[in-house]
Amino acid sequence: MQRRLAAGLALLFAGAIAAGPAASGVRAAGATVTIPGDAYMPAAVTIDAGQTVTWINKDTDPHVSTTVPGTPAAFTLVHQAGKVVSHKFTKPGIYPYYCLDHATFNTALRRVQARKEADEFPIAMEGLIVVKGPGLTGAPGVAVKIGADGYAPDVAAVRAGGKVTWVNDDRTEHTAIFVKAGAPKLTLAPGKSASATFAKPGIYFFYDERFATYNSKYGLAAAKKGAPHFPIAMQGYVVVL
């Protein structure tokens, strides 16, 4: 524990050196994600096309970030313990990604799930990068289908002022609880739908409080024991462009 803490501080210092140019007044181009353990902080970031995301691995373990299938451009990045890795994004779009060492991609459900041995299990080591630019224009409206499997799509992109409608096709009640102040908290009886309009651009995380709990440290949900697809949490994002 002592040794781990000392190593962590040394790595933190190394990270500060690596991040030097931004600190010395050069405009920071992009976003920084910290890896404190088996998690990405923050989980979701927004950049412009042409900018970079920089990951600072403050953990004493390595991690391997990779995109889920279907992103505009795939990447796989190795984060050695204590190292800083940057990746430039040229193609606008939405990039969900996860750590190969601590999570897997469930192709049937099209969702990331935590490996049992991950420190934050059942919270999956997963993140979201929104790369703004030409071609990434949200829809005026998106329908999100709710089943026992989760939300489909789990990332809904709308333009500012756009409307998202949740349709509960399941036989049990579900919710869509947003964590940002002023964002909606929706409860949907079986067969019912509910809509919300999003005026301000941003990334809005939501989850189903019936089957998951919100972890404010990581900005992600943890599936409740007994949830239909435990350890996959019933969660999603509305991306307002």
Ligand SMILES: [Cu+2]
């Ligand atoms: Cu990892």
